[in-house]
Structures are given as structure tokens and as C-alpha cells.
Amino acid sequence: MHDNAPASAGPIDPALMEDFVAASRILAHHGVLDAWGHVSIRHPSNPDRYLISRARAAGLVSAGDILEFDLHSTPVDLRGQRAFLERYIHGEVYRARPDVNAVVHSHSPTMIPFSVTGEPLKAISHIASFMCEEVPIWEIRDCCLTQGLLVTTSKQGSSLAKTLGNRPIALMRGHGNVVVAPDIRKAVHRALYAEVNAQQLAMAKSFGRPITYVAPDEAQDPKRVDDAWELWKSEVIDQM
Amino acid sequence: MHDNAPASAGPIDPALMEDFVAASRILAHHGVLDAWGHVSIRHPSNPDRYLISRARAAGLVSAGDILEFDLHSTPVDLRGQRAFLERYIHGEVYRARPDVNAVVHSHSPTMIPFSVTGEPLKAISHIASFMCEEVPIWEIRDCCLTQGLLVTTSKQGSSLAKTLGNRPIALMRGHGNVVVAPDIRKAVHRALYAEVNAQQLAMAKSFGRPITYVAPDEAQDPKRVDDAWELWKSEVIDQM
């Protein structure tokens, strides 16, 4: 551990840790996270810390893989592990958005076609109400390139957070998306239904007719994410 | 149990209960029911009662989760459980349709693109003969909004039942569908092949040629749903 390393905010509730680990497994199980995406949570005891896995495929993440960072994405203690290069996405979003306690960065397959065409991505299904306003697209070239299209600096993360604004989701051109929520279960719901809604919207567009999107006064987040959570967790619990 | 609670119509045949529970599991297994859809049956001993799971993901439903309601969707005995907010879909359909003994409400993925475009949904495959007439689309705004696009009142359920009329299926704009049948096995068949036929129709439309739909005089419900049932049940029996 480095002398200048930020102090730890301490251990978190095991139930939250179980949900956090399950989140990675669930999103991998549903094909939202491939071998490279990641999930984080803000530390419940200190809003200036967040938790994220060491660099490891989401489908394999366990509690022992979780590392702690401050909001500059400086590690508390790497314990000899590698950190995700793109952790700045998470740190900068937590800095910009005090209301956010969970962040998902994914390469969810259907995000890419929307991100490279500018075809508007919006909710057509009630369950994706959180996307009832058009999802913005972050163009990394409006900031700067460092390692291809990857977000590897605070400056890039901050630029992405600016595009995200106060919304629940932003696309990253040619790369994927970032999804945020007040808690980890809602973040999983949003990351999953961003993908489902995008697939449905692509089909709807193929019909060549006007599309009725979910109107702002019709939008409503699902009341019972906990019921879905029971199902989603049950589908991955055997591998955890 | 509330003093004014409706009386129970008593237990049902265990074989019917097994089919009923299997129905939820089968439709979840085939991706027709996500974490939020539901299946109900009319009580075989009293046409003024119906049975539906407590608020729980269909893929996890067991016999112990089943609750009983009257056709106003008032519970006989909640046993400390939460009821589905949208149970009014079921109650109002049973009130309007004496011939119906099973109801499925789903967010079956391919229902959404048809529901938000008005692209006609009709059978192109013999196995979906039940849809040989165009499927109507229920627009909740023609009734009233309460909680987003959800059906949470008798008034909304009744409006939906009116759109359904004497048909086997109706779409709910930006939300999903309701599928009805004289028995639970046929309801599962219809819910499943509404999805399959919709996927096939979307591809057929992409060819940009005239489509030959199943004509009314060609339509015929499958004779042997029981053979399919044996297969479908076998695919979920291990988890039940």
C-alpha cells in the first residue's frame, strides 16, 4: 500500500456485497456484460469512495476481487492486483452525480449500432421508462484520444459524465454505454432493459412506420425490482 | 383475513395445480414471461374466483405462492403476501369472457414493436391459427393513466377487456399483451406462438413483398396441445 493511498472507508454490509457480486454475474448471464465490462457501487459509509472488481471478467467476479478507490480513481490498496484501466468512468460519474450509487459500463451488443448511427434511442416499452428521453451519445473525439476509444483518464471520464448530465444512461460512440442508478438493483435493471428496449426498437424501426415512444407522463420506474432481483439472482447463485 | 373478504372456492385438483405452476415456468423458460408477467386460471369450482401467484417472478412460482381472488380482484386471503398490482387484467377479463378459463399477461419481447407501430399482427403460420384475425391494440390513454402504462384499476382492466372483445389476444401499446384461452395448456400455446409468429412476421415484412396470411378458412387450432405439453413440462420439471 502506497503512503499517499487514500484511507479505506471500511468493510461493507455482506448483504450489499452479495448483491454487488450478483450484479456482475447477472449482467454477464444476460449477455449485457462481456469479458470486459464492469459494475461499481459507491461506498455506503463514505461517498468519496467506490468499490469495483480488480481487472477480471464480470462473469467470474467474487467478493475477494473487490477493490476500493477514491473518486479520483486512486486505489486504497491494490493488494497486488491490476485495476480496470477504465475505472475513471466510475470515479468521474460519482464525482458529478451525488444521487448515483451504482454504475455499469458495458459493451451491451445493441448499444453499438445506435451509438455509431445517431439513430435515436428512447423507450418504447414501459419497463424501460427510465429512457423516455433520448439517450445522449458521447463522442470521445470531442475530448481526446489516449488508448483508442477507451476511457483511461479523469479528463475523459469527466467529459463522459458531462454528456451523461442528470440522465440514467449515455452511449459511448463505437464502444458501449454507461448506466447509473441510485442503487445496484436498479442499475442492473436499467442496464438490462436498455439492451432489451434497443433490440425491440431496432425491429420497430424496420417496419418503416411512425413509432409511439413512451411519453414523459407515462414513464414510471418499476415498483418491484426486488421481485425481478429474486429471479435474476437465482439464475446465477449456483456459480457464485 | 379481512371480514369482508370473499369466500374461498376451496382447493383445486393437484393435477390442475401442477399444470398451472408449470405454465408459469414454461413461459419463463421460453422467454415469453420476464420477471414481471403473470398467468392465472379461473377457479374450476366457482366461476367467480380466479387463482394467480402472489407478486413473484413467473420463473420461481410454486403451488404455495398461489392466491385466490374474486372477479373484482379482491383477495380471499393474502396470507401476508403482496398481490400483483396488475391483477385487474385477469379479473376483468374473466368477468367479460365466460368462455375464458386461463389468462396470460406478458411483456413477450416481439409484442412491443408491433404495439408501438400499429404494424398489423396476424398469423402467417398454421400453428398460430388463433391469430388469423388482426390482433387489436389497446391504447391506455383512451381510458386513463394511473401508474404509467400499468393496469392497476378495474376501470383500466375493463377497458382492456373491451378491446380484447371475443378474441384470443390483444396487444397493450408500449407494454405487452393479454392472451386468453379455454384452458391453461391452450393459453400457454397461444402466448408462446404469438411471440414466434410475430418474430417470423417481422422477417417476412423485411422482404418487402406481399404476405399471405393464414386465411380464416385455413385456420385451425392444433389438435394435440397435450403432446407439446409433455415436452414443455419436461423442460422445466427439474426446477419445479
Added chain:
Amino acid sequence: MHDNAPASAGPIDPALMEDFVAASRILAHHGVLDAWGHVSIRHPSNPDRYLISRARAAGLVSAGDILEFDLHSTPVDLRGQRAFLERYIHGEVYRARPDVNAVVHSHSPTMIPFSVTGEPLKAISHIASFMCEEVPIWEIRDCCLTQGLLVTTSKQGSSLAKTLGNRPIALMRGHGNVVVAPDIRKAVHRALYAEVNAQQLAMAKSFGRPITYVAPDEAQDPKRVDDAWELWKSEVIDQM
């Protein structure tokens, strides 16, 4: 057993029976056969007999389910079981095609869009070389309706066999297809790659450019169906 029942041609080689049962399981595993399609083989000891399962979902078929029929589709001995209504597809194809020793009738999902639009279905991939000529579409109304679009009489089966001609595959409008081959392994290969090629062709058409189909002088059936068979069988052997 009826007095006028045709005589049995006797038992068949257990290795052939294992391949025959595996064929149903394999095509069910790959989504080519749903709960209602079926596979048959000509009896190796008597070309006037064929073998097919009792009316049962292909994914559940075992050796004990196999029944024997003459080419008029009259059963040798039903053993108290129900026969497939559509067995006339098989009987009439065997009568018309002495070169054919295996028949698959499926509702393979991507057959339907081609069958109801007349969009030409032809091989674009070497592995589907057997379809290098345009697949004909059988229109049941050119013959006669009995039970919807089902083939339930010799007359209908014979009409379908006429459309098939000397080809390996024919579509049935709004219903599915019939695939034939000199042996059961090749029949499975053809039924599977008819579906795969149809999916690929649908995507190719979406690009709106001229398509290069497999030319007749480029067509060649795969040499090593046996290698594929080893894999396909291994994927279902645990359930057999």
C-alpha cells in the same frame, strides 16, 4: 392389430435405430423441430415400409415410440398409440422417391417467412449446397383443405410429393417444410442447414445488394457428415 394390417418388415439394426432416435433429438436441440414436427426412415429390409414415432414431441422420442407403416401410411400395429395425423407426408414421399430413405417434416422457424412471401430461398453458403436450386413452395389450396393447412390425406401428401419432385426440400406455405435424403444423417444435415442458410439469406437480403448464390457447378454435399454427427449426437446423448 387389425386383420388387414400390413405385415411388419421386422426389427432394424440397433445402430440405425440409435441414429434415428438421435435425429429427432438433434433437430429438437437445434430448434428445427418444435413440439410437432417429425422424422421418418424407410425400412432397410422392405422399401414398402417406413418407421416414424407415435404422435409425440421429437425432443422426447425413444426407440420404444417407433411405429411401422406401409406406404399408404396404414399402421402395422399401433400398439394402442396415436399416429401422427400428418404421416401421409412421409408415406407419399417414399412412394414417389425410391432414392429417399429419410424424411423430415418441420416448422423450422425461418421457413415460414420465405413460404408466405415467395422470396426465393436458395443456397448462399457452401454447406447448404443441396439447395443450390430454388426451393419450391407447395400451396395446399392447389390441392384441397381438410384440417386447416395440415396434410392429413394421401391425396395431399401426393400433391406435396409432386411439388417436391426430385429435389431435396420443399416449403409448405404457412406451415413449414419437407426435407428428404438418402440417409438419416444427411436428412438431419439438410434440415439443419436449410434453417441456417435461410437466416443468413434473410440478412443478406437486408443489405439491398445483388446476392451471389452458390452456383450449380460450385455445389457439393459435405464429405464428412459423420464428423458432424459425432458432435450433434454428443450434444443430446445424455437425454436419450
Added chain:
Amino acid sequence: MHDNAPASAGPIDPALMEDFVAASRILAHHGVLDAWGHVSIRHPSNPDRYLISRARAAGLVSAGDILEFDLHSTPVDLRGQRAFLERYIHGEVYRARPDVNAVVHSHSPTMIPFSVTGEPLKAISHIASFMCEEVPIWEIRDCCLTQGLLVTTSKQGSSLAKTLGNRPIALMRGHGNVVVAPDIRKAVHRALYAEVNAQQLAMAKSFGRPITYVAPDEAQDPKRVDDAWELWKSEVIDQM
């Protein structure tokens, strides 16, 4: 063993053999390799030798199936096994490309529609950066036909290698693709994301808008294929 057979370069490191076998299993698991595609590696001890399975479905390949060939695709010792007819793809690529140590030949499903239309296949996603230049299409008729569209001679393999040039991937019209890389893990990554990117691109094209491809100065191969490898291997290790 034939008197004129080339000499063996000896056994290889068991860890490399495990990766090599896993490569076949992984690509089969992800649907990139069907029953007929194959993977090879250049022998680490002798650049004039390569290793490839005997003719067997990739999903079943084990260390005991691996055979050794010289770069003319002459076997060191067939041990009574059949060799892949199309091994000339591998031999000729290794001859032409000293930088290549692993080759995949697949019929990856989404390669076919691009190969038969000439629709440009290029990276739209960062993770497919290796395809940031348009993928060339090899037309076998520009060389010569022997067995349909198969590559069964050195001449055909050499012609394909010429089309490949110094690129990581080339399509084979109506047949599939060839993917090359400096090591086996990167070859798996490329074969897998060629398919994923092609699927995403097909959807992007359906929107009918200009597409922003990954620009050459944005392209960057993933740093951590090893993390993905840990996941991919874990998904097939039980069957190995």
C-alpha cells in the same frame, strides 16, 4: 509413418496445448465454429510445422486429436486418422505470414451474408479494432474450383493467403472466413468479435443512416485478452 514424411518438431508445452484445445472448444461454445471449422497453431519449436486436429468437430477436440504438418500440409504422422481436407488454408497462410502463429477457419454465421453481397465489413466497435480496414473477400473462382467452394489444394490456399495479404482476416465468398493472429488467444478474440461486429453492423445498416466506423487512429487491440481468456476457458473447461 511414410518414409518421406517430414520430421516432427517434438512435443509442445502442455500449457500451450491446453490453450490450443480450449480455443476449439471456446469457438464452438460461442457458435463461431460449427461442426466443420478448425483452429491451428504454428509449432513453437519449428516455424515450418503447424498443429491442427484430425478431422473432427471442434467442440470435441482433445489433445490426443492433434496432428503435425509441414507447411506444404504434408502430415508428419497421421496415426491412422483422417486429416482436414482444408488444411491447406493453414499451411499456406503460415508460409506467407511469418508473423502469424495461429489460424482459425470458420463458417461463422454472419460472415456469409457479407461475403455474398460485398457489403463492406469493417469495425464499428472498439473491441473489433483489428478490423478497422475493410475486410477483403476471396473469390475462389479467381483461382479454380476443385471440390465445390472448399480449399483442398496448396494452390487455392496460396491464392487465399494472397487475398489475406498482411491483414488479420479475410472472407471466403459463400463459405466463411480465415482469421489470423500472433498467438492463439488473440486468434480466438478476433474470430469471436468478427462475428459480433458483423451482427452489430448488419443492424446499424438497417437504420439507413451514415455509419461511423472505427477510424485507424482510434483502433487499438485490447490490452487484456488474458482476462477474457480466463472467462472463456472457464465456460468450456468442464467438457475438456
